[in-house]
Amino acid sequence: MIASAEFTAAVEVGIAALCAGEEPPSDEEIWERLTGAGVEPWLAERLLIFLPMAYTRRLLPDVLYPETLTTPGGQVRLAAEPVFAAALDRAQRAGRAEIERIALRSAEFDAINNALHAGSQLSDLVLGESTLAKDLSPAGDGDGGVPSPRAVFLELLRAHGVPLDGETQAGAELCVHPAPDGLAMAQVDFAVSHPALARPWLVESFAGHGTTWREAIGRATRMFERGALHPIVEGLLRPGAAPDQVERQRYEHPGGPFEVVLGPQINLFTDRPVPSAAPVLDRLLDALRAEPLSRQVHGLRLFTAHHDGHLQTNEVLLDNDPWPTGESVTAHAESPLPDGNVAVRLFALLVPCT
Structure with missing residues (x-):
């Protein structure tokens, strides 16, 4: 069985299905939403059962809850179910509206509510086991149709020899x-921590869509691998592991020289040739000389989107945070194409020269 950490993405998919719409959806609607997007039945079943149970424990923590479920085939130990463990962990970070939306679906919540109406006190309640009308389907050996972005990221790093x-x-x-x-729409936040970074964590986010969660998460992961993975590996984690996947240039800064380790330009929303964004990057680096930079590794990312020559999205991040001066530079740059839709993304690390 896969560890509970590898079901964190599946739990997010389940939460989205349970919270969809202005009114709580029925179990049948949730089932169709999950399985229709490629979630395997055994995993969809566990999300439907375990998420409300986990959120009830978060909403009403003073009750003594059972550690097992009863099924026609015998008892199920909740601690042995990684989907339940992942749901319980995620419930601790949920907001009030999400907690109430999901917990109120639980049969355990109904039992507690009935006991309170009968005069019981929360601190005195010892809840009996919930009973399922049928046995849980055997859990599959794989990810159940919702790949773990964390597992994929770690495997990419191992493939590059990153310890x-x-x-x-x-x-x-x-x-x-x-x-x-x-359509499934996934945003994956890839994060890495290393002592050489200017910030404790460097985070790069990529979005992907598809008819299934496997497809959507796969697209986001491939975009990350193409645009940001190699600068992170080559500039920070294991220099020399991917030298042909990045461009390097020396950059003179008042605080000391850096090497810019640049990933490939990613062009979106068009099949037409898109001019290089190198001139815009050069102007950003010129503007960056006015910013104090520590002698640590810094992340620089730009993402712009235009429609018919008009700027629609303008994001320039320095060490994860919006950089207003950089956004002013990109706001005054020409559109890559005079018409149609086009977006450009660049990611680089600034590595102190030794």
Whole structure:
């Protein structure tokens, strides 16, 4: 069985399904929403059962809850179910509205509510086991149709020979965004921590869509691998592991020289040739000379989107935070294409020269 940490993305998908719409959806609607987006039935079943149970424990922590479920085939130990463990962990970070939306679906919540109406006190309640009408489906050996971005990221780092020890930490989290029916929209936040970084964590986010969660998460992961993975590996985690996947240039800064380790330009929303964003990057680097930079590794990312030559999205991040001066530079740059839709993304690390 996969560890509970590898079901964190599945839990996010389940939460989105349970919280969709202005009114709570029925179990049938949730089931169709999950399985229709490629969630395997055994995992969809566990999300439907375990998420409300986990959120009830978060909403009403003073009650003594059972550690097992009763099924026709015998008892199920909740501690042995990694989907329940992942749901319980995620519930601790949930907001009030989300907690109430999900917990109120639980049969355990109904039993507690009935006991309170009968005069019982929360601190005195010892809840009996919930009983399922049928046995849980056998859990599959894989991810159940919702790949773990964290597991994929760690595997990419291992493939590049990056040692994952106490010095280097890495993770990835899925954020589910609303999407039209029949479409899954995933944002994956890839994060890495290393002592050489100017900030404790460097985070790069990529979005992907598809008819299934496997497709959507896969697209976001491939975008990350193409645009940001190699600068992170080559400039920070294991120099020399991917030299042909990045461009390097020396950069003179008042605080000392840096090497710019640049990933490839990613062009979106068009099949037409898009001019290089190198001139815009040069202007950003010129403007950056006015900013104090520590002798640590800094992340620089730009993302702009235009429609018919008009700027629609303008993001320039320095060490994860919006950089207003940089956004002013990109706001005054020409559109890559005079018409149609086009977006450009660049990511680089600034590594102190020794």
